[in-house]
Amino acid sequence: xxxxxxxxxxxxxxxxxxxxxxxxxxxxxxxxxxxxxxxxxxxxxxxxxxxxxxxxxxxxxxxxxxxxxxxxxxxxxxxxxxxxxxxxxxxxxxxxxxxxxxxxxxxxxxxxxxxxxxxxxxxxxxxxxxxxxxxxxxxxxxxxxxxxxxxxxxxxxxxxxxxxxxxxxxxxxxxxxxxxxxxxxxxxxxxxxxxxxxxxxxxxxxxxxxxxx
Amino acid sequence: xxxxxxxxxxxxxxxxxxxxxxxxxxxxxxxxxxxxxxxxxxxxxxxxxxxxxxxxxxxxxxxxxxxxxxxxxxxxxxxxxxxxxxxxxxxxxxxxxxxxxxxxxxxxxxxxxxxxxxxxxxxxxxxxxxxxxxxxxxxxxxxxxxxxxxxxxxxxxxxxxxxxxxxxxxxxxxxxxxxxxxxxxxxxxxxxxxxxxxxxxxxxxxxxxxxxxxxxxxxxx
Numbered sequence: 001x002x003x004x005x006x007x008x009x010x011x012x013x014x015x016x017x018x019x020x021x022x023x024x025x026x027x028x029x030x031x032x033x034x035x036x037x038x039x040x041x042x043x044x045x046x047x048x049x050x051x052x053x054x055x056x057x058x059x060x061x062x063x064x065x066x067x068x069x070x071x072x073x074x075x076x077x078x079x080x081x082x083x084x085x086x087x088x089x090x091x092x093x094x095x096x097x098x099x100x101x102x103x104x105x106x107x108x109x110x111x112x113x114x115x116x117x118x119x120x121x122x123x124x125x126x127x128x129x130x131x132x133x134x135x136x137x138x139x140x141x142x143x144x145x146x147x148x149x150x151x152x153x154x155x156x157x158x159x160x161x162x163x164x165x166x167x168x169x170x171x172x173x174x175x176x177x178x179x180x181x182x183x184x185x186x187x188x189x190x191x192x193x194x195x196x197x198x199x200x201x202x203x204x205x206x207x208x209x210x211x212x213x
Numbered sequence: 214x215x216x217x218x219x220x221x222x223x224x225x226x227x228x229x230x231x232x233x234x235x236x237x238x239x240x241x242x243x244x245x246x247x248x249x250x251x252x253x254x255x256x257x258x259x260x261x262x263x264x265x266x267x268x269x270x271x272x273x274x275x276x277x278x279x280x281x282x283x284x285x286x287x288x289x290x291x292x293x294x295x296x297x298x299x300x301x302x303x304x305x306x307x308x309x310x311x312x313x314x315x316x317x318x319x320x321x322x323x324x325x326x327x328x329x330x331x332x333x334x335x336x337x338x339x340x341x342x343x344x345x346x347x348x349x350x351x352x353x354x355x356x357x358x359x360x361x362x363x364x365x366x367x368x369x370x371x372x373x374x375x376x377x378x379x380x381x382x383x384x385x386x387x388x389x390x391x392x393x394x395x396x397x398x399x400x401x402x403x404x405x406x407x408x409x410x411x412x413x414x415x416x417x418x419x420x421x422x423x424x425x426x427x428x429x430x431x432x433x434x
Contacts, residue, residue: 029228036235043242054395054423055263062415084404173405177276177398180407181259181424189262197411 057184060196080126081168082119082183083109083200084175085208089119089183093126098203109207114182123190127165130191133158159193166194170201172208253283253322253339257400261426268393268423270371272363274356275320278399280406281346284359285320291363291370292316298362299325303355307332322346325355349409357413360394364419367392397425 083090090109097107112118124131137154140146146154158164167187171180180197187195254277272291275283286292296315300306303325307315311332315321323331323342331342347356371390378385394414398407414422 026225028225029232032232033228033235036232036239039239040235040242043239043246047242047246051428052258052267052425053261053263053428054265054267054393055261055426056265056421056423059411059415059420059422061418061420171404171408173403175404176400177402177404177407178259178400180404181261181398181426184424185259185261185263185426 055181055184055188057195057197060198078126078129078163079166079168081170083204083208084169084171084179084183085212086174086176087179088212089113089179090208090211091122096201096204107207109211111211114186119183119186120190123165123186123192127190127192129161129163129165130155130158130193134191155191156193159191164193167192167196169195169197170199170204171197172200172205253318253320253343254281256397256425258397258425258427259400260428261424262428263426264428265423267395268389270367270374270390271393271395271423272360272367273320273395273397273425274360274410275322276396276398276402276407276410277346278401280402281322281343282349282356282406282410283320283322284347284356286363286367288370288374289316290373291366294366294370295359295362298366299358302358302362305329321359324348349413354413356410357416360413360419361417364392364394364417393423394419394421395423395425 079095080091080093081096083092088111090111092107092109097104100106112122134155137146137151141148141151169180169183184195254275256275256277271287273285273287275285277283286295292315296307296312305325305328307329311329314332318332321328321331323344324347327342327344331339334342347359348354349356368391371392372387375385375387375390378390396407396410411422414420
């Protein structure tokens with residue numbers, strides 16, 4: 001394998017004088033290359049480039065028995081409830097009505113999907129209050145009129161406004177963690193300030209089951 | 214017209230630049246590769262655009278795709294302190310060898326009564342002891358004890374870590390050293406099973422949770 005080219009080599013000359021063997025400096029590098037590529041392949045295949053990241057999410061605290069719920073605070077102007085089932089996503093707007101009440105029809109579920117035309121489009125439309133305020137803020141930031149912190153503060157103020165979209169997330173027993181994280185991710189992309197994962201009601205579950213079939 | 218002579222050249226090529234390149238790449242991948250301790254179960258985490266780094270002081274609850282729960286802590290000090298609390302609470306003893314193995318393994322994934330067996334077993338045999346993982350049902354919520362103890366101990370461990378780092382860099386925030394809770398759920402795990410863990414956290418009034426995700430470029434789907 002690693003032969004050394006000694007074609008120019010000398011041997012002994014006629015007078016018996018010893019001469020240094022002239023050998024070429026060329027070494028056959030094939031095995032070296034083999035080894036290098038073997039290692040290269042190994043490291044390429046085993047290395048993972050993306051470090052895991054974390055996505056923080058604040059859950060509502062458990063209500064204490066002596067807590068009083070303020071009915072005014074519980075009222076929301078602009079709310080949407082997402083119901084997750086296995087790889088499916090349903091939603092309805094406003095409060096849930098099992099039966100038609102106050103001249104409003106009973107809640108029906110609408111279906112959407114995780115594509116850009118599905119849930120993202122819906123969120124952009126519904127959360128226009130925050131997103132419309134974000135655009136000039138980004139412009140100001142670029143022009144250097146406000147600092148990064150000011151921008152964050154303004155944005156969180158807008159997110160907390162009562163006209164900003166509030167989102168409730170409910171999952172049935174078939175939804176996977178992927179579905180849940182995908183939805184949270186979409187909410188974060190679209191600057192939803194208030195999101196709360198809550199328990200599924202029995203009547204909502206029935207609606208999902210009827211739709212799933 | 215004279216005949217064009219093709220010079221006789223030897224078929225061997227000078228491979229030096231190729232070797233140079235190959236070793237350059239090998240070096241790059243070797244240095245960029247991170248040694249990772251293999252977890253007992255493989256977890257396929259969901260994607261998100263979030264780019265927040267792992268916190269300094271953290272506790273991880275893993276939910277695999279079969280809904281089994283595992284628990285891990287990131288420092289030896291914390292592991293030692295929490296084990297002492299658990300031994301007091303559940304009244305069990307470990308031999309020195311089991312202790313050593315406990316500090317070595319990346320995550321705990323069995324009931325307390327199976328823990329000595331789990332620690333004695335070889336890595337390949339550990340699967341037998343996992344069973345349902347750490348129980349979370351309301352009558353025997355061992356995960357709650359693990360979390361509760363590690364939260365309390367994590368505060369002191371985090372404080373020590375902060376004091377040590379403060380000498381080097383006085384600009385660090387003490388809040389970065391508080392224990393953070395991380396939920397590492399598999400893509401295919403049912404949310405219902407992750408919810409068992411989340412409810413346990415909420416029972417302990419720990420409501421700020423972090424989900425492990427892999428980075429995904431914006432707009433990619």
